Amino acid sequence: MGNMMKHRLFWPLTFLGALLLFNLLYSPDFFSIKMRDGHLYGSLIDILNFGSPLIIVAIGMTLVIAGSKGVDLSVGSVVAISGAISCLSISTGGGQIVDVLAAVGISLLVAVVLGLWNGFLVASVGIQPIIATLILMVSGRGVAQLITNGQIITVSNDHYKFIGAGSLATLPFSIFIVAAVFAIAYLLTRKTALGLFIESVGCKPTASQLAGVKSKTVILFVYMFCSLCAAIAGLILSSNVSSADGNNAGLWVELDAILAVVIGGTSLNGGRFYLAGTLIGALIIQTLTTTIYMIGVPPEITLVVKAFVVLIVCLIQSEAFRKSIAFRWKTRHYPAEREVKQHA
Known part of the structure; x- marks a missing residue:
């Protein structure tokens, strides 16, 4: 049981x-779970369906945190x-x-360019990731509103709606998109x-560069991949409601994505990462x-309750917090051992 509790996925699960x-x-x-009109419905299905955009963004955020010791605050703007x-x-x-298909392709291509911009600022210019992506976080939201002319653009297209609201093999199509993105990342x-x-690169960028690893290329890739994931999430969200809202689409999704990565066991200090943990964290x-x-x-008070539970x-x-609690409990119930340690 002790070894099981030490597993990185034990507490999230x-x-x-x-x-x-x-x-x-x-x-x-x-x-x-009920079947209606050839589609599965139920709370568990809804969690997977509505959580799909967050899961995809969190997968991209995992690689950014692991490879750059930083976060990408611009994913919400890229979604919009x-x-x-x-x-x-x-x-x-x-x-x-x-x-x-052309519209989807253009959106994904633009997202890759935006990710390349973030990666360039971090890897080549040397700006801190949180500042570099904050630039696009602020300006990107304005760009989205310029594209929509400050209005909510509505579309009525069954092909596009299928991305976020369609079904395949009785399951929401967005679940299959998540599975594909996760499989590709894995x-x-x-x-x-x-x-x-x-x-x-996330652990020791200088040492890895001396070892022959092209650290700048790796950083460029993780930011491009993260923006691509954000764009896919944006397609799912906009197609699900058949509209685009440049002001509110993807609002604060970057914070939930970071929380999902941290809950999943990936350290904000970079290095080792756990995609399965991120998936569980987003769920x-x-x-x-x-x-x-x-x-x-x-x-x-919804956000307050959510923040408290996540905390x-x-x-x-x-692990440090658990050890601290265990030590306090032990010294309170076994004071003799505490006195022995103090004299020693």
Whole structure:
């Protein structure tokens, strides 16, 4: 049991299970899944569906944190820009599947360029990641509003709506997008040398560069991949509601993504990263959000409750915090041992 508790996924999985158990006790039909019109419906399906954008952004954020010892604060703006470009392109185009594919392609390409810009500022100019991405976080939101002309662009296109609201094999299509992104990230980082390069650059960038690793190229890649993930999330969000809102789309998603990465066990100091942990962390945040809405927490204190619970998760997951609590408990119940240690 002790070895199991030391596993990096033990505490995230335990807390996720506790959340699901609480929901089951509060609402006995929480785990029920029904089939209607050839589609599966239920709370668990909703958690996977509505949590898809966050999971995808968190996957990209994991590589940025691991490879650059920094965060990408611009992912929310990239989400808004991606949705704005795609919806504007579709609304002004013919609405055929070719037009939708072109709009999606343009959005993804622009996102890669934005990621390249972030990576350039960090790797070549030497700006701190939090400052470099803060630039795009602020300006990108303005760019999204310029694209939409400050209005909400609505589109009515079944091909585009399928991305975020369609179903495949009775499941929401967004779940398959998450599976594809996760599989690509896993194969690139665990089945090739890229993952080792990311971890080495995140741990010791100078040493890895002396060893022959092109650290600048690695940093450019992680920021480009993160922006690409944000763009995919933006496509899912905008297609799900058939509209683009440059002001509110992807708002604060960067904070949830960072929390998901941290809950999943990846250190903000860079180096080793855990994609499976990030996946669980994002599911915890989405399940927590669902729980808060289900039990009827007033909207004005929703964020406070969410922050408090996330703090508890992070503290429980911290090995140093657990050791401190265990030591305090032991010295309180076994004072003789404390006196022996003090005299020693």
